[in-house]
Amino acid sequence: MxxxxxxxxxxxxxxxxxxxxxxxxxxxxxxxxxxxxxxxxxxxxxxxxxxxxxxxxxxxxxxxxxxxxxxxxxxxxxxxxxxxxxxxxxxxxxSVENRPRQLHCRVSRLERLAEDVMLVELQLPASEHFAFRAGQYIDILLADDQRRSFSIANAPAKTGWLELHIRRIPGGLFTSHVFEGMKPRDILHIEGPHGSFWLREKNDKPIVMLGGGTGFAPLKGMLEHAIHLGLARPVTLYWGTRTPAGLYLHEMAKSWQSMLPKFRYIPVVSDISPDDGWTGRRGLVHEAVLADFTDLSQHEVYVCGAPPMVDAARHSFMHTRRLPTDAFYCDTFTFAARPVAKD
Ligand SMILES: Cc1cc2nc3c(=O)[nH]c(=O)nc-3n(C[C@H](O)[C@H](O)[C@H](O)COP(=O)(O)OP(=O)(O)OC[C@H]3O[C@@H](n4cnc5c(N)ncnc54)[C@H](O)[C@@H]3O)c2cc1C
CATH class of the missing domain: 3.10.20.30 (Beta-grasp domain)
Structure with missing residues (x-):
């Protein structure tokens, strides 16, 4: 029908x-x-x-x-x-140019970025052009029709490979394999690009970005793309993690301040111990934005990370900071569904 x-x-x-x-x-x-x-x-x-x-x-x-x-x-x-x-x-x-498709890729690099975060670099087949927008994600296709989603952490201009930042989930089938069994030269079956979380590069509003943990990954892709474009809009990146060690590419994020004219980077850490020596912002990442902005009605906001963080940002920015519904873009790091059929 x-x-x-x-x-x-x-x-x-x-x-x-x-x-x-x-x-x-x-x-x-x-x-x-x-x-x-x-x-x-x-x-x-x-x-x-x-x-x-x-x-x-x-x-x-x-x-x-x-x-x-x-x-x-x-x-x-x-x-x-x-x-x-x-x-x-x-x-x-x-948008007709970036239709999702399936490819086989080779793992070309594995690098431990933090205790529970692995950088996985995938070499795309030389014969294929894989077009995507900065911030989109791919699915890794597993046995038994299972799939796992991961954001692309590099910009489209860097063709030939995809960079993923994979956080280990206790008891997780695929992420445990990434940390315990995956080796360079392994072949992965992927599908993508997917999603509608990408940098709206033709808009002109100032941008606020919030990443929680590996929610930094697609924002990194967007920021590398912004640097490539020479984006002139003000961009403020808030990266929230539990511990300072969770800011696994802190120096790189700081370095963007000299590459993008109106870029500010604000790391925010929630669980500080006296031994950490942390002198930066503390607390929840969306609360740091609330503290810094009394009005978001003329901004565009990109949020990525765990569902409670994304929900708290959406709710508080729209209800207390006048952020328009159509200026909020997000990817929520949910686990693959185990849904219950509805009648
Ligand atoms: C659009 C999108 C983009 C994403 N991008 C990223 C990214 O860039 N980086 C990143 O780190 N993450 C990202 N995620 C999250 C990532 O997809 C998940 O962390 C990943 O799928 C976990 O896979 P896994 O096989 O290790 O865990 P799973 O095996 O799916 O397990 C997930 C959780 O469920 C529990 N579980 C498993 N089976 C059962 C069961 N039968 N009953 C009850 N509990 C069970 C596990 O113990 C674990 O706690 C993204 C998610 C989405 C939707």
Whole structure:
């Protein structure tokens, strides 16, 4: 069954296959709708049905609470159309050049950046051009149809390889392998690029970036791209970690201050012990932004990291600092879904 989908307020229309999610059908025709994990966990692709019927699919309850579902919301990465649909979706972009595809890559470098963070560099096949936007992510494809998402930490101008910053998750299947078994020259099967978290380089508002832990990775890609472009907009990067050692590329972040004319770097550490000798900012990273900005109505904000940090930033910036909904971009580091099917 095919259905006509119309998006408001952009007015875009496309034909969707009833066997595929609304997001998949949109991406097929080169329309990027805001999205993150693509597995019903992060909630970034939440949209409201203004007219029509959809099968909501299987998703994590917290990403779409029952009250929101009853009010007509769906997750575009899970819902399949059951009729023509009129949907409310903000931030739609037309982009045909970076369609996701699958490749085999060789691990070319492994470097321990911190006790629980590994830099994994993947050599792309020489015969393939892998186009992506600064800040997007890839999926590593594993056995049994499992996949794990990791942000690309380098800029697109540096072609030929992809850099990933992988934090070890206790009990995690893939990240444990990265620390215990992975070796240079191993082959990984990847798919990408994915996501709608990229630097909006044509906008002109000052930028505030927040990274929690390895949430620094896509921001590094965006900042390297900004340096490549000679971006003249003011950019303030807040990097929040638990300990000073978690600021695993602190010197590099500091060095960007001499490469980007209006760049400021503010590291923020939450758990300080007297032995750390830390004299910088303390506390939660979104609270540091709240302390420094009384009004974000004329800014653009990029946030990446664990779900509680992203949620706290979104909620506090929009409700107490007048940040417009369409000026908040995020990737939420959720785990791969174990969703429960909904009726
Ligand atoms: C868009 C996106 C981008 C990301 N980018 C990055 C990045 O750049 N860097 C980064 O470090 N992370 C990133 N992440 C997070 C990363 O994808 C996860 O940390 C990773 O998937 C964990 O994989 P794993 O196989 O090690 O863990 P999993 O095996 O998926 O386990 C995750 C957790 O669930 C627990 N668990 C596993 N199985 C079960 C079960 N059956 N029942 C209950 N609990 C279980 C594990 O003990 C562990 O705590 C990103 C996530 C997303 C969505």
């Amino acid at each position: 095919s259905c006509q989908i119309q998006l408001q307020p952009s007015g875009h229309t496309f034909t969707a296959d009833g066997n595929r999610t609304v997001l998949e059908s949109a991406l097929d025709v080169g329309l990027t709708l805001p999205h993150g994990c693509r597995s019903g966990v992060c909630g970034v692709c939440k949209s409201k049905i203004l007219h029509g019927q959809a099968d909501p699919g299987a998703y994590a309850e917290h990403a779409l609470p029952a009250a929101e579902r009853e009010a007509g919301h769906i997750l575009l990465c899970c819902a399949r159309p059951r009729s023509d649909l009129l949907l409310e979706v903000n931030g739609v972009e037309q």
